[in-house]
Amino acid sequence: MINDEIMDYIGILAKLELSAEEKESTKKDMERMLAYFDKLNELDTTGIEPVSHITKVQNVFREDMVTKGDEHEKTLQNAPREKDNMFMVPKIFG
Amino acid sequence: MHKQYETVIGLEVHVELATKTKIFCGCSTEFGGAPNTHTCPVCTGMPGSLPVLNRKVVEYAIAVGLATNCNITQYCKFDRKNYFYPDNPQNYQISQLYLPICRNGHVDIETESGKKSVRIHEIHMEEDAGKMIHDEWEDCSLVDYNRSGVPLIEIVSEPDMRSAEEVIAYLEKLRMLIQYLGASDCKLNEGSMRADVNLSVREVGAKEYGTRTEMKNLNSFRSITHAIKAERERQIELLEAGQTVVQETRRWDENREESYTMRSKEDAQDYRYFPDPDLVPIYISDEWIEEIRKSQPEFREAKMVRYKEEFDIPEYDIGIITDSKHMADLFEETTAICKQPKKVSNWLMGETLRLLKEKSMDAEDIVFSPEHLAKLIGLVDAKAITGTVAKEVFEIMFEKDIDPESYVEEKGLKTVNDEGTLRKTIEEVIVDNPKSVEDYHNGKEKAIGFLVGQTMKAMKGQADVGLVNQILKELL
Numbered sequence: 001m002i003n004d005e006i007m008d009y010i011g012i013l014a015k016l017e018l019s020a021e022e023k024e025s026t027k028k029d030m031e032r033m034l035a036y037f038d039k040l041n042e043l044d045t046t047g048i049e050p051v052s053h054i055t056k057v058q059n060v061f062r063e064d065m066v067t068k069g070d071e072h073e074k075t076l077q078n079a080p081r082e083k084d085n086m087f088m089v090p091k092i093f094g
Numbered sequence: 095m096h097k098q099y100e101t102v103i104g105l106e107v108h109v110e111l112a113t114k115t116k117i118f119c120g121c122s123t124e125f126g127g128a129p130n131t132h133t134c135p136v137c138t139g140m141p142g143s144l145p146v147l148n149r150k151v152v153e154y155a156i157a158v159g160l161a162t163n164c165n166i167t168q169y170c171k172f173d174r175k176n177y178f179y180p181d182n183p184q185n186y187q188i189s190q191l192y193l194p195i196c197r198n199g200h201v202d203i204e205t206e207s208g209k210k211s212v213r214i215h216e217i218h219m220e221e222d223a224g225k226m227i228h229d230e231w232e233d234c235s236l237v238d239y240n241r242s243g244v245p246l247i248e249i250v251s252e253p254d255m256r257s258a259e260e261v262i263a264y265l266e267k268l269r270m271l272i273q274y275l276g277a278s279d280c281k282l283n284e285g286s287m288r289a290d291v292n293l294s295v296r297e298v299g300a301k302e303y304g305t306r307t308e309m310k311n312l313n314s315f316r317s318i319t320h321a322i323k324a325e326r327e328r329q330i331e332l333l334e335a336g337q338t339v340v341q342e343t344r345r346w347d348e349n350r351e352e353s354y355t356m357r358s359k360e361d362a363q364d365y366r367y368f369p370d371p372d373l374v375p376i377y378i379s380d381e382w383i384e385e386i387r388k389s390q391p392e393f394r395e396a397k398m399v400r401y402k403e404e405f406d407i408p409e410y411d412i413g414i415i416t417d418s419k420h421m422a423d424l425f426e427e428t429t430a431i432c433k434q435p436k437k438v439s440n441w442l443m444g445e446t447l448r449l450l451k452e453k454s455m456d457a458e459d460i461v462f463s464p465e466h467l468a469k470l471i472g473l474v475d476a477k478a479i480t481g482t483v484a485k486e487v488f489e490i491m492f493e494k495d496i497d498p499e500s501y502v503e504e505k506g507l508k509t510v511n512d513e514g515t516l517r518k519t520i521e522e523v524i525v526d527n528p529k530s531v532e533d534y535h536n537g538k539e540k541a542i543g544f545l546v547g548q549t550m551k552a553m554k555g556q557a558d559v560g561l562v563n564q565i566l567k568e569l570l
């Protein structure tokens with residue numbers, strides 16, 4: 001069961017502020033998702049290795065060679081605010 | 095009366111790897127670039143960008159793992175560690191939780207209280223974050239992502255250390271191994287090696303560990319030593335007062351020599367790790383491990399034994415020379431050219447150490463080449479320059495690696511061996527110093543030293559002392 005405490009905690013982790021109505025409807029959504037996982041959990045998976053990737057591809061590497069030049073102008077196009085070629089963000093303590 | 099307490103310490107050491115490019119993109123890792131000039135969509139976490147692993151990162155991690163007696167996890171992968179912070183543009187850090195590349199290793203250390211083995215729990219690969227600067231004027235923070243995506247390995251020890259001395263010995267040992275491997279320069283003050291100290295105290299004889307704290311922001315062996323002492327005392331005081339130690343992360347303030355809470359367990363992060371779907375698993379074959387094992391360098395212990403057998407130099411010198419891989423390489427390469435280990439060692443132990451100390455430099459920063467040091471030794475051997483001149487030339491060489499032969503030629507520093515010139519100067523010295531001459535004739539042998547000195551002074555140090563002595567005695 002998703003209770004209010006869990007909802008608040010998830011809100012903190014996801015940096016989301018939900019209204020009372022949003023909380024209620026999200027609770028229902030999440031409960032449906034959990035019910036689906038409960039269904040999956042009914043499967044007997046003893047002795048089966050967990051899968052983290054569904055393709056058989058492994059060992060994709062790049063060599064240690066510089067292939068990128070100075071792209072700071074492009075990068076900074078993504079900054080909501082900038083100063084001295086840096087991203088400007090709200091004050092962070094510590 | 096106080097109870098007896100034991101300090102229990104485990105370390106998390108981050109080491110920045112010496113690759114040319116970042117861990118998942120082709121951006122340069124070079125220091126000192128203007129803000130955000132070494133960035134691209136991958137290392138700034140733009141949607142749709144695809145990270146591709148730098149092979150060299152895996153090889154360095156395996157090399158460090160082998161050097162620290164770890165088992166290599168032959169099937170390993172990357173996970174996402176989720177948290178919000180502006181220096182982390184993806185809102186997750188790519189790291190390894192479930193299958194770290196190295197596990198169950200150990201390094202042996204030696205302190206005044208004896209030899210011991212510190213176990214290594216694991217070593218994992220991960221990416222560094224960007225750099226934040228606080229802007230007082232705008233009352234905001236500014237972020238530079240040049241360091242974002244620079245490859246790190248994190249070496250996690252077991253709680254096997256019991257004192258600051260053991261912690262320093264352990265860090266010195268890691269630094270030495272990693273520098274010898276060329277995997278990092280491991281400079282605490284520049285942040286290419288960072289150590290977080292996990293510390294708890296317990297009554298001597300207790301079986302269980304006490305509650306531990308994690309100390310961050312330790313940028314020198316000095317602050318590590320201070321922080322360990324202060325944190326031990328803080329925890330003991332709490333326990334003695336009947337209070338409990340709170341599990342938390344603390345930040346060390348070296349200026350005030352005290353720490354303060356960064357975050358406590360209550361607001362500890364839930365990182366919601368999960369496998370990174372953008373990065374495919376890594377399979378490390380036996381052959382790959384063997385290949386890296388074969389290319390491991392000769393480490394310090396082996397070098398020390400070999401030097402003792404091969405070269406006639408004092409054990410103390412061997413210790414200092416092999417303390418730095420760069421110094422050891424210089425020694426070996428110069429000796430290979432000039433075949434005079436003792437003289438090479440003397441230059442390293444004497445003038446080199448003196449100048450390093452004077453300029454507060456690390457041995458790793460020495461710029462002169464083995465060829466040039468060998469040439470300088472050759473010049474002295476051939477009596478082409480005097481010891482005094484050699485030291486002068488060495489100072490210039492130390493600064494900018496000049497070729498001593500052409501420098502001596504250019505500046506006309508060659509020793510004067512020409513008897514005619516010397517004889518003329520000495521005659522003048524004798525005329526100018528009648529008192530010393532008289533002393534000498536009255537049996538004061540020492541007076542000749544003064545006359546030699548005066549001659550050398552007149553010759554600006556560029557005269558063959560043996561010859562000066564010989565001519566002086568003859569003329570007197």
Ligand SMILES: [Zn+2]
Binds near residue numbers: 119121132135137138
């Ligand atoms: Zn990049």
